[in-house]
Amino acid sequence: MDQFRGYIISINAYKDSSLMVNLLTQETLISFEVKGKNKIQEYRNRLFSYGDFLLYKGPTKYYKLKEDKIISPLYYENLPIDKLLTLDLISEITLKVLQYERSIYEIYDLLSFTIDNLKEIDYKNLILYYIFNMLKIIGANVENDDKFIDADYKIDKSFLLSTILKESFAYLLQIFNRILFETGEISLKSIENFIN
Numbered sequence: 001m002d003q004f005r006g007y008i009i010s011i012n013a014y015k016d017s018s019l020m021v022n023l024l025t026q027e028t029l030i031s032f033e034v035k036g037k038n039k040i041q042e043y044r045n046r047l048f049s050y051g052d053f054l055l056y057k058g059p060t061k062y063y064k065l066k067e068d069k070i071i072s073p074l075y076y077e078n079l080p081i082d083k084l085l086t087l088d089l090i091s092e093i094t095l096k097v098l099q100y101e102r103s104i105y106e107i108y109d110l111l112s113f114t115i116d117n118l119k120e121i122d123y124k125n126l127i128l129y130y131i132f133n134m135l136k137i138i139g140a141n142v143e144n145d146d147k148f149i150d151a152d153y154k155i156d157k158s159f160l161l162s163t164i165l166k167e168s169f170a171y172l173l174q175i176f177n178r179i180l181f182e183t184g185e186i187s188l189k190s191i192e193n194f195i196n
Contacts, residue, residue: 001066004030004053007111008046010091019043020062022095023053026108029098030055032063039065048087048115049073074115086123090114090130097134106137 006025014020019034021043032055034043051070055063076084094111098104114130 001054001056002063004055005051005071006030006053006108007048007050007115008043009048009094009111011043011047021046021065024094024098024104024108024111026105028104030063032065033058033060034065045076046070047074047091050115074118078119082123083118086118086127089127093131093134097138103137107134110134110137 004023004025006023008021009024009029010022012020014033017035017037017040019040021032021034023030023032030053032053034040049070050072051068053068054066056066058064074087079087090111094107098107110130110133114126117126
């Protein structure tokens with residue numbers, strides 16, 4: 001048995017009666033299988049919940065869930081549709097970047113900050129902050145980019161409270177396409193929801 005603490009960053013159907021869950025801890029990305037009708041029902045609304053997970057190795061290469069304790073659940077019924085779209089986009093970006101980027105500690109800290117501020121901060125600001133900092137983590141030199149160090153685009157925590165221009169999203173998408181599409185095969189069609 002192994003004990004892990006972290007954020008559930010994706011939940012997907014697996015086989016006929018299971019879910020495959022990706023858990024991001026401060027040290028690693030863990031995949032585990034959830035079985036059983038009641039557990040599957042519980043886990044459908046667990047995306048980005050934070051907790052402790054006791055896992056064991058089954059005959060397959062994946063861990064299986066023995067027991068869990070959710071410390072900080074994310075209550076979806078209190079979130080408007082724009083916040084739910086934000087969660088989907090954060091999940092996609094995080095998983096795709098983790099495929100080839102191993103700065104897990106930094107990604108974990110950025111994710112933790114983002115989830116903690118999800119309810120208080122405008123979703124467009126939060127997405128832009130998340131993607132901008134994710135680009136920095138993977139080595140993109142966006143910090144010295146004129147478009148971002150301009151007063152209207154300055155990316156820091158005070159920026160989270162300002163109004164985001166549509167052009168910021170268009171420019172950010174262009175950077176992602178240039179830097180990540182080819183190397184990381186990032187599919188960010190969903191970000192277009194935020195710039196239209």
